[in-house]
Amino acid sequence: METLKRTRIADLLKSGNTEWIGKEFCVKGWVRTKRGNKNVAFIALNDGSIIHNIQIVAEVQQFEEELLRLVTTGSCISITGVLVESPGQGQPVELQAKRIEILGPADAETYPLQKKGHSLEFLREIAHLRPRTNTFGAVLRIRHAMAFAIHKYFNDNGFYYIHSPIITGSDAEGAGAMFRVTTLDAKNPPLTEEGKIDYSQDFFGKETNLTVSGQLEAELAALALAQVYTFGPTFRAENSNTPRHLAEFWMIEPEMAFFDIIDDMDLAEDFLKSLIRYALENCADDLDFLNKMYDNELIERLKTIVDSTFVRLTYTEAVKILESSGQDFEFPVGWGTDLQSEHERYLVEKYFTKPVILTDYPKEIKAFYMKQNDDGKTVRAMDVLFPRIGEIIGGSQREENYEKLLNRIHELDIPEKDVWWYLETRKFGSAVHSGFGLGFERLILFVTGMSNIRDVIPFPRTPQNAEF
Numbered sequence: 001m002e003t004l005k006r007t008r009i010a011d012l013l014k015s016g017n018t019e020w021i022g023k024e025f026c027v028k029g030w031v032r033t034k035r036g037n038k039n040v041a042f043i044a045l046n047d048g049s050i051i052h053n054i055q056i057v058a059e060v061q062q063f064e065e066e067l068l069r070l071v072t073t074g075s076c077i078s079i080t081g082v083l084v085e086s087p088g089q090g091q092p093v094e095l096q097a098k099r100i101e102i103l104g105p106a107d108a109e110t111y112p113l114q115k116k117g118h119s120l121e122f123l124r125e126i127a128h129l130r131p132r133t134n135t136f137g138a139v140l141r142i143r144h145a146m147a148f149a150i151h152k153y154f155n156d157n158g159f160y161y162i163h164s165p166i167i168t169g170s171d172a173e174g175a176g177a178m179f180r181v182t183t184l185d186a187k188n189p190p191l192t193e194e195g196k197i198d199y200s201q202d203f204f205g206k207e208t209n210l211t212v213s214g215q216l217e218a219e220l221a222a223l224a225l226a227q228v229y230t231f232g233p234t235f236r237a238e239n240s241n242t243p244r245h246l247a248e249f250w251m252i253e254p255e256m257a258f259f260d261i262i263d264d265m266d267l268a269e270d271f272l273k274s275l276i277r278y279a280l281e282n283c284a285d286d287l288d289f290l291n292k293m294y295d296n297e298l299i300e301r302l303k304t305i306v307d308s309t310f311v312r313l314t315y316t317e318a319v320k321i322l323e324s325s326g327q328d329f330e331f332p333v334g335w336g337t338d339l340q341s342e343h344e345r346y347l348v349e350k351y352f353t354k355p356v357i358l359t360d361y362p363k364e365i366k367a368f369y370m371k372q373n374d375d376g377k378t379v380r381a382m383d384v385l386f387p388r389i390g391e392i393i394g395g396s397q398r399e400e401n402y403e404k405l406l407n408r409i410h411e412l413d414i415p416e417k418d419v420w421w422y423l424e425t426r427k428f429g430s431a432v433h434s435g436f437g438l439g440f441e442r443l444i445l446f447v448t449g450m451s452n453i454r455d456v457i458p459f460p461r462t463p464q465n466a467e468f
């Protein structure tokens with residue numbers, strides 16, 4: 001038999017092409033189930049191209065007994081057969097097997113995904129196999145679609161993709177604890193005369209870390225290319241074991257010259273809505289599955305966001321609302337304290353029942369680079385708060401005034417030698433500019449309706465966990 005090229009199951013199921021009926025195709029994939037009787041075997045085959053399986057029908061007497069015995073849940077097989085309209089329910093077409101080849105058997109006794117309905121906690125322990133489940137297939141395809149939609153959105157809107165470094169020599173980003181990058185001997189590092197580690201002998205001749213944000217570098221690029229974005233991994237060595245924090249996560253950071261904070265908010269709102277619209281239009285099968293299995297308000301919620309107008313108010317107004325809410329919060333609220341996700345979610349889910357953009361936060365709880373307001377107390381920050389998530393975006397207008405920025409750097413005791421290059425952009429051709437950071441996994445959490453951030457990244461990095 002001549003060998004046919006492999007066809008993706010998605011293409012067979014989605015073809016809607018009646019000319020394909022009666023023709024021969026080759027599919028390859030992983031067996032989800034095999035059932036049947038002594039005359040006929042029904043094999044549900046999935047190749048990850050789509051959530052649906054194709055049904056393979058095999059006349060038992062046409063195949064060696066041993067061959068069919070090796071077609072077990074989890075095994076990888078190749079099938080050549082004729083595409084026919086399916087008399088059964090649940091699928092428009094099926095494949096009548098002519099040739100079966102076992103590509104990789106899977107021992108039925110020990111394959112961990114023998115049955116359906118494993119808990120998400122259990123699946124985290126077998127992160128090497130969980131992409132074979134419907135749930136993770138759906139999540140990973142949606143994750144891909146969102147990454148693509150992000151690049152498309154920016155490309156369509158005149159932004160340039162900037163690759164900011166992953167290893168950084170600056171620890172002034174101030175977004176959290178960092179992971180050190182070093183080639184020094186951990187047991188016996190070289191020491192200075194004062195007994196401190198001598199980083200001048202380290203690989204880069206100075207102390208280096210994994211980046212917590214690409215923003216500062218994106219700003220440099222924005223003050224040359226006007227509209228740029230980064231999309232890369234970021235790292236935070238905080239011991240926060242929550243369903244919304246990872247030690248390694250991906251962040252999207254647009255940065256725009258000539259944008260003030262209003263333009264920044266307009267962009268953030270339009271960006272989020274178009275990403276969600278893209279998911280609704282392009283990930284319908286996977287969303288239907290997740291809506292059915294995990295969260296039957298998911299699709300409705302996504303549609304509501306696309307059609308809503310985000311509420312905009314100041315931090316000060318939000319604190320007033322929270323103080324008079326009569327809610328029994330775990331963390332106290334008061335002007336000057338950082339909002340916790342319970343506060344953010346109260347505003348979004350209970351008070352406004354819409355996404356909320358909070359602005360003008362106290363300068364003490366925000367980073368040094370944010371544009372200072374004339375009141376001397378607040379900065380032009382903006383956080384976008386989402387239902388179920390809390391903060392999904394954090395952004396601001398940046399301080400473009402050299403003197404003001406320098407004063408703030410002094411006030412916070414940031415060594416000037418660490419940020420001289422950043423300061424220079426305010427010396428040479430400075431401009432009003434703004435930007436924000438969107439946590440990619442928080443977006444995926446929202447779009448998939450999953451509840452734990454560990455379930456929306458293939459290999460989550462969290463405290464005490466880097467097995468896979």
Ligand code: ATP
Nearest residue numbers: 175236244245246249391392393394437438439442
């Ligand atoms: P949070 O207060 O929720 O810890 P943050 O204010 O420290 O977040 P930013 O420094 O503003 O976070 O980062 C920008 C965005 O990156 C956040 O709005 C969020 O979407 C995402 N993000 C921040 N930290 C994490 C993390 N540890 N894991 C996953 N996403 C994160």
Ligand code: MN
Nearest residue numbers: 383391393394
């Ligand atoms: Mn933030």
